[in-house]
Amino acid sequence: MEATGAEIVVRCLAEEGVEFVFGYPGGAVLNIYDEIFKQNKFKHVLVRHEQAAVHAADAYARSTGRVGVALVTSGPGVTNAVTGIATAYMDSIPIVVVTGQVPTPAIGLDAFQEVDTVGITRPCVKHNFLVKDVKDLAVTMKKAFIIAATGRPGPVVVDVPKDVTAHLTEFVYPATVEMRSYNPVVKGHSGQLKRAVQMLLEAKRPVVYAGGGVVLGDASEQLVELTRLLGFPITNTLMGLGGYPATDRQNLGMLGMHGTYEANMAMQHCDVLLAVGARFDDRVIGNPAHFAREQRRIIHVDVDPSSISKRVRVDVPIVGDVQNVLTEMLSLLKQAKEKPDAAALNSWWTQIELWRSRNCLNYNRNSPIIKPQYVVEKLWEVTRGDAYITSDVGQHQMWAAQYYKFDKPRRWINSGGLGTMGVGLPYAMGVQLAHPDAQVACITGESSIQMCIQELSTCRQYRIPIKIVTLNNRYMGMVRQWQEFFYGSRYAESYMDSLPDFVKLAEAYGHVGMRIDKPEDVEAALKEAFSPALKERLVFMDFQTDQTENVFPMVGAGKGLSEMILAEEL
């Protein structure tokens, strides 16, 4: 039976089992919206700004492992979506963004609401398509879903001109599509795997360094088994938090610019490093030359060959799906006659415990002003460590990463690569919709939250009962921190003047607002927010926190990983 392009788009989404489409209508996508109106296979969530549509779809994907979907109109719909797309791209999140386009005869004529969508999004997508013929539409949608979800995942944009959504063709949704130019490697090279296992067994001072690839590749279970079998210390990147339980003794916590003392010292001084689904980025290893000063052998497992030996030369590269490679590694380890060097490991752990005893995440717990770290710790307690936590970008993000101990993967949802302020609220929406019964909290700051604050309206419309934990220090805290350290305390434009009354603002949107000024009220406020009485309500908690608090430890930009500033040194 023949179908219009618009029907085809909608039916493809239904065939893919899409639950939610986050979007905003406009001229170029009216045919598609008309078809959405007529169907009941998936739910459309109307956001208040296209950026939030993409963020919400992105968070849906991060928290479920399934492809998130957003739908926006041409022109400004697309340009608004670009921040969301770039955010997903930097963190390798599988989403499909369907964008409207002006009719094909109008393309290139500077038509109303026309932009070169494929051109604008090209540098921040895994791939994109402009569908000029309705006959190509179904197969293109299939390709988009395959490309987004396989290999190193990423966003795919499908740009559909308005006339194509009106044209008719036979609808057949292919079960799969072969692409001769696209064949991601799944299995790791067996010779390299053997070399890697040998190297692990010979290690005297080993470290496992696990990144977001473990979470995205659903390899957490294998990582835990491997790390426990070996008895090695492990550190997670910001994106990898939850990939290995944070409360486990073998976990040294996060590494990098705001990583723990023990994680960074172990990373710098190890003799064998097993990097899994991580990419040695500038916020993780600091200055590459300083990192390379210490001799160590590196095994690097990643699905993306271009992530290997990009910033740091490695000895054993293993390209493949992380779960597949770790499973292979485990079976080789179990077969091996040798065991890890217990004596060497023992003395390595003694050294690590010495580093750990610096207690680098300690802070003043007797402060008369609310310490932001305290709020996060209490949140962890009140939610029994079992919430989904989204964050925005800045100091609060680092405190969330340091003090909320994630024991499960896909619970920590933040913009690691692009560092996009404003993601927190739409992220929480996407997560809560995907997990209606879960506790979802957005840890944010008074600056970040204002970047997508309009989504409070979306939350009201769909009764999305997230809890917003605002660590309000009246500063763009991380900017202020850098200005204090590196710009002689000249706080150029980093103070947030004329803040709204967040309690009234939340109430204006139909939500519950709370303002918390004293440390002794923190726990009660959190308990109330997560109480059954407010289970169905969005609660906006405005915590008035210490204005001068800084994030420690800190590795300054361009500094070596072991050149940390610790809190007590100031």
Add this chain to the structure above:
Amino acid sequence: MRHIISLLMENEAGALSRVAGLFSARAYNIESLTVAPTEDATMSRMTIVTTGSEDVIEQITKQLNKLVDVIKVMDLTEGSHIERELMLVKVKAVGPGREEMKRTADIFRGRIIDVTDSTYTIELTGTGSKLDAFLEAIDPAFIIETVRTGASGIGRGERSLKV
């Protein structure tokens, strides 16, 4: 070091800009880039001449392979290969210089493919350095315009780039 990278890609709108965009976004050098469909019209073959350290060249080939439209990538300079470039040069050909210009073109195995009473248009093929040498051999004052294709390359013997 100078490398010649050959690649096969889907002959689709926008494929060229994906490659060009990759080079500019990641600040890789492009000395020249040529592209045309192959005998199989669904594919294009591109030859990119670039320079960079071994690490950079490794990243370039990996990043190119990552592009969804790219089918295959080969660094020709890793093995023995042949490289050719075509140049058309329009020169002034008047007075005693007219005969001299023809002789020089002959020495370089150039062909005169267009003639007027005051100009020659000479076609030359060879490696880039041969074309440079020709331009150095003639008086620059005689050059009206030049156009070069950039290098095309192919592996020697059995070495080939195909699907």
